[in-house]
Amino acid sequence: xxxxxxxxxxxxxxxxxxxxxxxxxxxxxxxxxxxxxxxxxxxxxxxxxxxxxxxxxxxxxxxxxxxxxxxxxxxxxxxxxxxxxxxxxxxxxxxxxxxxxxxxxxxxxxxxxxxxxxxxxxxxxxxxxxxxxxxxxxxxxxxxxxxxxxxxxxxxxxxxxxxxxxxxxxxxxxxxxxxxxxxxxxxxxxxxxxxxxxxxxxxxxxxxxxxxxxxxxxxxxxxxxxxxxxx
Amino acid sequence: xxxxxxxxxxxxxxxxxxxxxxxxxxxxxxxxxxxxxxxxxxxxxxxxxxxxxxxxxxxxxxxxxxxxxxxxxxxxxxxxxxxxxxxxxxxxxxxxxxxxxxxxxxxxxxxxxxxxxxxxxxxxxxxxxxxxxxxxxxxxxxxxxxxxxxxxxxxxxxxxxxxxxxxxxxxxxxxxxxxxxxxxxxxxxxxxxxxxxxxxxxxxxxxxxxxxxxxxxxxxxxxxxxxxxxxxxxxxxxxxxxxxxxxxxxxxxxxxxxxxxxxxxxxxxxxxxxxxxxxxxxxxxxxxxxxxxxxxxxxxxxxxxxxxxxxxxxxxxxxxxxxxxxxxxxxxxxxxxxxxxxxxxxxxxxxxxxxxxxxxxxxxxxxxxxxxxxxxxxxxxxxxxxxxxxxxxxxxxxxxxxxxxxxxxxxxxxxxxxxxxxxxxxxxxxxxxxx
Numbered sequence: 001x002x003x004x005x006x007x008x009x010x011x012x013x014x015x016x017x018x019x020x021x022x023x024x025x026x027x028x029x030x031x032x033x034x035x036x037x038x039x040x041x042x043x044x045x046x047x048x049x050x051x052x053x054x055x056x057x058x059x060x061x062x063x064x065x066x067x068x069x070x071x072x073x074x075x076x077x078x079x080x081x082x083x084x085x086x087x088x089x090x091x092x093x094x095x096x097x098x099x100x101x102x103x104x105x106x107x108x109x110x111x112x113x114x115x116x117x118x119x120x121x122x123x124x125x126x127x128x129x130x131x132x133x134x135x136x137x138x139x140x141x142x143x144x145x146x147x148x149x150x151x152x153x154x155x156x157x158x159x160x161x162x163x164x165x166x167x168x169x170x171x172x173x174x175x176x177x178x179x180x181x182x183x184x185x186x187x188x189x190x191x192x193x194x195x196x197x198x199x200x201x202x203x204x205x206x207x208x209x210x211x212x213x214x215x216x217x218x219x220x221x222x223x224x225x226x227x228x229x230x231x
Numbered sequence: 232x233x234x235x236x237x238x239x240x241x242x243x244x245x246x247x248x249x250x251x252x253x254x255x256x257x258x259x260x261x262x263x264x265x266x267x268x269x270x271x272x273x274x275x276x277x278x279x280x281x282x283x284x285x286x287x288x289x290x291x292x293x294x295x296x297x298x299x300x301x302x303x304x305x306x307x308x309x310x311x312x313x314x315x316x317x318x319x320x321x322x323x324x325x326x327x328x329x330x331x332x333x334x335x336x337x338x339x340x341x342x343x344x345x346x347x348x349x350x351x352x353x354x355x356x357x358x359x360x361x362x363x364x365x366x367x368x369x370x371x372x373x374x375x376x377x378x379x380x381x382x383x384x385x386x387x388x389x390x391x392x393x394x395x396x397x398x399x400x401x402x403x404x405x406x407x408x409x410x411x412x413x414x415x416x417x418x419x420x421x422x423x424x425x426x427x428x429x430x431x432x433x434x435x436x437x438x439x440x441x442x443x444x445x446x447x448x449x450x451x452x453x454x455x456x457x458x459x460x461x462x463x464x465x466x467x468x469x470x471x472x473x474x475x476x477x478x479x480x481x482x483x484x485x486x487x488x489x490x491x492x493x494x495x496x497x498x499x500x501x502x503x504x505x506x507x508x509x510x511x512x513x514x515x516x517x518x519x520x521x522x523x524x525x526x527x528x529x530x531x532x533x534x535x536x537x538x539x540x541x542x543x544x545x546x547x548x549x550x551x552x553x554x555x556x557x558x559x560x561x562x563x564x565x566x567x568x569x570x571x572x573x574x575x576x577x578x579x580x581x582x583x584x585x586x587x588x589x590x591x592x593x594x595x596x597x598x599x600x601x602x603x604x605x606x607x608x609x610x611x612x613x614x615x616x617x618x619x620x621x622x623x624x625x626x627x628x629x630x631x632x633x634x635x636x637x638x639x640x641x642x643x644x645x646x647x648x649x650x651x652x653x654x655x656x657x658x659x660x661x662x663x664x665x666x
Contacts, residue, residue, distance in 0.1 A: 054577055054660040075581045082579020093574055097248065107578040109237060154578075 001162060001193050002028035002051060007060030009046060009216075020046045022216045024060065028162075033188040034195045035207035043216040044197045045166055051195065052085055052164045053077050065161055082110055086155030090167035092147045094139040094154075100126070101135040104154045111158060125153035129183060145176025152183060156192075163187065165196040169203065181206060234584075238591035245592070249564060256560040256647070260600045263553025264643055265607020268636050269615060270546035272608065273539050275632060276625040277434070281421045282364055286525045288487050289362060290494070291429070292319055292501060295519030296508070298478055299461060305519045309429045309532060310457050310480045313448060318508075322500045324493055325486035327362050330444055331355035332454040332482050333427060336406040338440065340392050350388065350405070353438035354447040354454075362485050363421055365437075370399045370414035378445035383414035388439035405440065408450060414441075422624060426485055428528045430456035434624050448474050454481035485525075498522055538619065554646055562651035572656045582656065589652045597644035601637050608636075 007024040010017050020043045028034050038044045049055035050062065053069060062069045065084055072080065087093075094103045104125055108118045126132045129149040131142075139147050148168060155163055165184065169177035181203055188194050188208070196207060204210045212219050246253045280286050293307035296315050311319070316330035332354050337347035357373045359365070360383075368386060373379060382403065389396045389412075392403060401412050423433040442452070451471035460466050461478035470479055488494045501520045508514035523531040575585065612626040628636075 049660075052577070075583065078576070078579050078581035078584075081577065087577055093570075093577075095571060095574065097244070106575065110575075110579045110581070110584055158579075 001030045001032070001065060002026065002195070003061075003063040004051075005061045007050070007057050007062060009043075009050060009055075009057045020216050021050070021057070021213075024216075024218050026211065026218060028193065028195060030161075030193055031188070031191055032193055033185070033208040035204035035210045036195060036197045036213060037199060037201070037204050037210065038213035040199075042213045044213045047213060047218075048164055048166050048195065048197050052087060053081055078110070082107055082158065084161045086158065086160035086163045088148070088151050088155050088163060088165035088168045090170040092139070092144075092151045092171070094147055094150060096139055098138075099135065100131065100137050100139065100142070100150050103139065103150060104157050107154065107158050121157045121159075122153075125157040128156060129153045143176065144172050145179055148172060148176070148180050149183065152180070152187075156187070160192075162193040162195065165194065167197055167199065169198070169200070177203075234587060235591065238588045239595070241588060242592050242595040245568070246595075249567070252560060252564050256557050256564065257596065257599055257603065259553050259560065260557040260596070260643060260647055261603035262607055263550040263557070264600055264604035264636075264640055266611055267546045267550040267639070268604055268608035269611035270539070270542045271636070271639075272612065272628065272632065273615065273622055273625045274543045276422055276627070277536055277539055279423070280526060281423060281425060282525070285364070285487070286425075288489050289525040290486050290488055290497070291523045291525070291528060291531075292484060292486060292497070293519075293521040293523070294319070294501060294505060294514075295516045296505075296514055297461060297480075297516055298513070300515035302517060304516050307519045307521060308459060308480050310454075310459060311482045311484050312478060312480050313475045313482065315480075316482050316484050318504055319484055319486075319501075321504075322486075322497065324488065324497045324500055326489050326493075327358040327487040328485065329356040329359040329362055330482050330484045331359060331426070333430065333432065333438060333456050334442075334447070334452050335455045336440075336452075338392065338403055338405045341402055341404045341409065345392075347404075348391070350440050351436075351438040352405075352440045352442055352452075354442045354444055354452060356444045358487075359441070359485075360416075362487055363426060365419050365421075366417045368396055368415045368417045370412070372414060373443055376444060378449050379443055380408065380410050380446065381413040381443065382410040383416065383441040384412055385416050385437065385439045385441075386418040389415045391439070403440075405442075406452075410442075416441075423529075425525050425528055426483065427456075428534050429483060429532045431534055432456060433529065433534065434621055436624060453479075457481065494522070539622070542615070550643070554643060557647045558650060561647050562654065565648075565651035565655040569655045569658050573658060573660045576656070577660050585656050589648060589656070592652070593641065593645045593648045596648060597637075597641035600644055601640035604640060605636070 004024055004026040007021060008019070009021040010019045024047065036044050036047065046055065050057050064080065067080070069080070101122055104122045105118050108121055113121070123132070126135055129152055131146060131149055131153065134142065134146070139150065142150065168184065169180050172180060184194055184196070185206065198204055282289065293311070294315055295304065295307040296312070297304070297308060311330070320328060320330065334352040334354055336350055336352055338350045339345050339347045353359070356376045360367070360372045370383070372383065373381060382405070384398065386396060389398050393401065396415050398412050398415060403410050403412060419437060421437055424435060424437060425433060427433060427435070451474055453470055459480040462469055469477055486497065488497050498520070501522065502518065505514055505518045505520060521531070529535045572585065616623045616626060
């Protein structure tokens, strides 16, 4: 699903150059649940952004679902993000004055789906995250956990090949965090490939595989018993 | 279409999000456009070609025929004498030609209780109506240029005196003389009235009554605009008996020269005319022959309205200042939306799709700014008409002009929107989406 070889990324200012990622190699297979951990500033969010094509890289090779990402046009990258990747952000990134329905429908708008298909997909995604009755609510009328579930529904609505989650429970209390993690685990069991950045060792342990990044270098920390697909 | 309705909904939603900054942006843009539209309207009417099919063929000849010698007087007078018109009329080169001048008088319908009403008069010859495309609603022009007690009425004058336009054969009393009506013009206007530029009357309405040239000289009718007399005797008394032969300069003369060859031939005719006059011991002044094309006539007589030119220039500068300010306000508004731009991009919107949204914003802003700007323009025109009453004929908007103004409003809206939106939509995606 994801294949990265010799990937490097540096941030440059006029005075200094900071090497964010060094010679990264990473392969993620279909159906895996990978936790990416590391201290602050280690480069884990940068790597996730590169995987999500939100950020470019300096050198190396990145294949997503067999397709080389480097050199793609803006239009092709947008289509790639829209069709193959679902994003879950730490701060939910919902549009505050859009209804839950409109927020989830947003990526589907750019996919060219008909109105009926968008409606069907939004309803299914809401059902899946347990918020079917809240379609006309505004994000501010929901709890943090519910908002993150809306964000997950938005990510799921387009049936992506992979979910990229950046500290999805970082802004939630422990109860809500557990609910969100259970939802992610369930999605993984249903076959969804997930790559999650977290600083929480407990959550990392719940993923099938745990890779660590320190000073921009990746190391395989632990390979847990992978969760069975379609259980 | 589905996308457009979504983009439209988003545009309106964005306005509702921050109505005050949006209203300020729109107000500044509308004021700038309104001032520009009002001045552009005046500028358009003053500088348009009223006879685009034939203006390039219409010419105003001038000869330096004043009978007092003056070697340093190289430029002819602005007006011609009866004798000058007679001499120039002797050429067969023009396909149409007419001498003319403006006058005024009092008219009333005979055998009615109605009192005399002031009217504007154009004394002219039969080709006037061909030269300036003045269309007839009823009747036709005079059969020839001989004197006759017949007049032609403008549409408005027919309505004013008779309440209808089918008045051929009816009579009208003009300054005590009884005339028969032989023609009624359509509701025709020529703006600017280029045949009267040398009198500074380019933005006055066309005349209400048209009288035969020879009849006017028979009756001693004088011009009420530019007139020069080089005779030391009492002007009024002398003109009445000696109007044709005396040195009374009051006339305009227009010719239609269809081809460049005809134009060259006519210049040669004018030179030959002056040479033969000099041989006969007349035309003591130097040859100062001029042949002005209709489109150059305002410059030639230095009658271009410099005030309106200055207003137009100031209004363009003011519009630029308004665009700059509106763009600044717009930048603040769009920068506040950076997060949403980045989120949409992250969720799969291409830059092309975001451009679609921006163009819809441009359309919405353009339409709203256009409507408000028209209101401001009306107010500005009323103010300008108060300050410069002569401009009151120039505040008419034709469909083409309105369409052009709408185009300018869209362009202004695009300029105000494009840079701020570009800045907002091209920010790094990851920065806006961080926690």
